[in-house]
Amino acid sequence: MANKYYASIGLEIHAELKTQTKMFCACRNNPDEENPNTNICPVCMAHPGALPVANKKAIENVIKVGLALNGTIADFSEFDRKNYFYPDIPKGYQISQYKYPIVSGGELAGMKLTRIHLEEDTANNKHDRGDFSLIDFNRAGVPLMELVTETHTYSSAEETAETAVNFAKELQLVLWYLGVSEANLEKGEMRVEPNISITTDPNKLGTKVEVKNLNSFRSAERAIKYEIERMMGLMESGKGDEIVQETRGWDENKQVTFSQRKKEGSADYRYFPDPDLPKMKLHEAFDLKKIKSELPELPVAKRARYEKDFGIKAEDIEVYINN
Numbered sequence: 001m002a003n004k005y006y007a008s009i010g011l012e013i014h015a016e017l018k019t020q021t022k023m024f025c026a027c028r029n030n031p032d033e034e035n036p037n038t039n040i041c042p043v044c045m046a047h048p049g050a051l052p053v054a055n056k057k058a059i060e061n062v063i064k065v066g067l068a069l070n071g072t073i074a075d076f077s078e079f080d081r082k083n084y085f086y087p088d089i090p091k092g093y094q095i096s097q098y099k100y101p102i103v104s105g106g107e108l109a110g111m112k113l114t115r116i117h118l119e120e121d122t123a124n125n126k127h128d129r130g131d132f133s134l135i136d137f138n139r140a141g142v143p144l145m146e147l148v149t150e151t152h153t154y155s156s157a158e159e160t161a162e163t164a165v166n167f168a169k170e171l172q173l174v175l176w177y178l179g180v181s182e183a184n185l186e187k188g189e190m191r192v193e194p195n196i197s198i199t200t201d202p203n204k205l206g207t208k209v210e211v212k213n214l215n216s217f218r219s220a221e222r223a224i225k226y227e228i229e230r231m232m233g234l235m236e237s238g239k240g241d242e243i244v245q246e247t248r249g250w251d252e253n254k255q256v257t258f259s260q261r262k263k264e265g266s267a268d269y270r271y272f273p274d275p276d277l278p279k280m281k282l283h284e285a286f287d288l289k290k291i292k293s294e295l296p297e298l299p300v301a302k303r304a305r306y307e308k309d310f311g312i313k314a315e316d317i318e319v320y321i322n323n
Helices: 056-068 157-178 217-236 288-293 299-310 314-322
Strands: 006-016 080-083 093-096 111-120 124-126 134-136 143-149 152-154 190-199 209-211 246-251 256-262
Touching: 006 157, 056 111, 056 143, 056 157, 056 288, 093 111, 152 157, 157 190, 157 217, 157 299, 190 217, 209 217, 217 246, 217 256, 299 314
Parallel strands: 209 246
Antiparallel strands: 006 143, 006 152, 006 190, 080 093, 111 143, 124 134, 190 209, 246 256
16 A cells, blocks of 8 residues: 555444344244245234344343453443335344444454444345345344444555454454354354545545455455555545445455445434333343353453463464364
8 A cells, every 4th residue: 555545444243143042033043044934933024013022142142242342331222223125124124223232342352342232134135046036034133243343544455454354353253252153254144344444644534435244354354455455546546536435245256346335324224212122221131240250261361371371382372262
């Protein structure tokens, strides 16, 4: 990257949570189910009159992640309706969280966190049968944790991509250690979505582009580098106005990003509190001290112990940490 440019990046990472049932109904949460539209019911299919009931275990799993990352657990939280219309959202809205997330703040692998909240996953579109799509609702309503980082600015594409991928890898480890998610990228159980911009002023942010649903760490690293180089090339050629706030995909075969749709803002989603779900007083509903005391030894602490107590080499420690 030319010295006059700075790259800014923030990450949105989704992870499907390990629970027996879905987020708002009693349907089985089974990511390995191969028969389409098997684990469904009137709630996750959005039939008229069907009412959601929140999955307490999923909420506890998000609290565990928040405590492990030194975040602040909200006393008050609630679910909201995030309105948008795609075939994989049968209700016409997704139950998510907006103003009152379960977790605020925290830090991991050198990146500060903004929030961690809980929502329901969408159905799965299939495009492999011809010039049309089929929808499998087995995934609709699966508990989905979303983690959002602060925006961090770096002076090179390599440093930007490396920092982002290291964060995602460390988060995957934490989720494994806590036992809250399989976090398998290839299966879509964990999805890395970087928000990238470039600028000549490190104190200002450029126009943000989001790259969606990257399903491997290698793809994430390459997509981030490519997108920074693409935007820098437009700036250098005097076409900086062609950088617009949008959602882009990653073509693994061509190794390029491509435009998908204009990026929505929070106002476009018309958030409002879900009237069918009760407000949550988390400090009353959960014993936070007990949950924290039961957390396992996490990767950062284990690395330090292996080095201090056993003198193991750093590269060998990573083998043990990842096993």
